Each structure stands twice: as structure tokens, then as C-alpha cells.
Amino acid sequence: MTNDEGTRDAGIGAEGSLLLDEQLCFALYAAQRAVTAAYRPLLDELGLTYPQYLVLLVLWERGETTVKELAGALRLDYGTVSPLLKRLQAAGLVRRERAASDERSVLVACTGRGEELRERAARVPGALLAETGLDGPEVQRLREELWQLATKATAAADRTR
The missing domain is CATH 1.20.5 (Single alpha-helices involved in coiled-coils or other helix-helix interfaces)
Structure with a gap:
């Protein structure tokens, strides 16, 4: 059954619907997966995953930063950011070192190779817009x-x- 707006009506207002396609969270989830999939071929050319790309975006924008600040910018916890940084460091794109002023703090910055990748990555946003229309x-x-x-x-x- 559909209502006047042409949406399915389960006898409950949209705010209380249990229909999958009426869930805001599911629409966001589906959109996020689709956008990430659209990014994949563009980032494959750079040898990056989407989360690694996000880390580099923050570093390109802010320069050297602490892991804590990086995690905050990405809205991720330390346990999620740390493995990303290890992989980026192993690829030679970032360096990590303890801050001289506070041994508990770890600083992260792009290497020369990471900065060079920025030039190639500059085409990614425009290419995504072109692909999505x-x-x-x-x-x-x-x-x-x-x-x-x-x-x-x-x-x-x-x-x-």
C-alpha cells in the first residue's frame, strides 16, 4: 500500500516506520558505500584506500599534526587511525615520531613521496564529480x-x- 506521496505505508508514520528504504541510516549507509565505490578506481591509481586518502587530505591541509588531532579531524578513534598510519608509513608516504616537547604525543607528517602524491590526487575530487554528474x-x-x-x-x- 502507498500513501499520497507515493511511498509505502505500513500503517505507521515515516518517523516510526520499520521499512528499510524509509530508514535515514540506511540511505546514508547506501550513499556512503556508493561514493566510496566511485572513489575506488580513482584511488587505486594512487595506490590508496579511501581511509588512507582521508588521512593524507588532513596532512596536506594541516601539515605536521599529532595522531590525536588527526583522529579528531577524521572523527575516528586512535585504534583505527594507528593501523592506517602504519600502512602509510610502510608505503613511505608518512613519517611518525615522538614529539620532543611531549614524549606521549606522536607527530605525523607527509614524506616527500607523500607530498608528491598530492599533485596526482588533486584530480580526484573533480573526477568524482564528473563521474557522478x-x-x-x-x-x-x-x-x-x-x-x-x-x-x-x-x-x-x-x-x-
Whole structure:
């Protein structure tokens, strides 16, 4: 059965629906998987995974940073970031070293090879837009709406802790 808007009606308002296609979380999950899949061939050319690409984006933007700051920027925990950094270091793209001012803090920076990769990676965002057919204003609107959702969801999660 469908309602006036043409969506399936299980006798429950959309806010209480248990239909998979009406779940906001599932739409986000499906979109995230599709976008990551669209990035894959572009990043394969660079020898990077999507999470490694994100790490490098932060380092290219900020320069040398602590692992803690990097994890915060990526909204990941230390246990997730550490293996990523180990693989990037093994590939010769980043270096890690203890901070002289605080031995507990580990600094991360791109190597020369990591900086060289930046030039090749510069084409990735435009290539993704071309592949998806999204234009600048559409991307900006989506990005703003997703950041608003992330802010609201973070606040909701914080309230339940």
C-alpha cells in the first residue's frame, strides 16, 4: 500500500516506520558505500584506500599534526587511525615520531613521496564529480545538509551517553 506521496505505508508514520528504504541510516549507509565505490578506481591509481586518502587530505591541509588531532579531524578513534598510519608509513608516504616537547604525543607528517602524491590526487575530487554528474551547487547543498545532520546526530548521541 502507498500513501499520497507515493511511498509505502505500513500503517505507521515515516518517523516510526520499520521499512528499510524509509530508514535515514540506511540511505546514508547506501550513499556512503556508493561514493566510496566511485572513489575506488580513482584511488587505486594512487595506490590508496579511501581511509588512507582521508588521512593524507588532513596532512596536506594541516601539515605536521599529532595522531590525536588527526583522529579528531577524521572523527575516528586512535585504534583505527594507528593501523592506517602504519600502512602509510610502510608505503613511505608518512613519517611518525615522538614529539620532543611531549614524549606521549606522536607527530605525523607527509614524506616527500607523500607530498608528491598530492599533485596526482588533486584530480580526484573533480573526477568524482564528473563521474557522478553532480554540480558544484548540488555538492555544496548536500555537504551542508550532511554536516547539519552530523552535528544533530552527534548531539543526540552525546545526550544518550
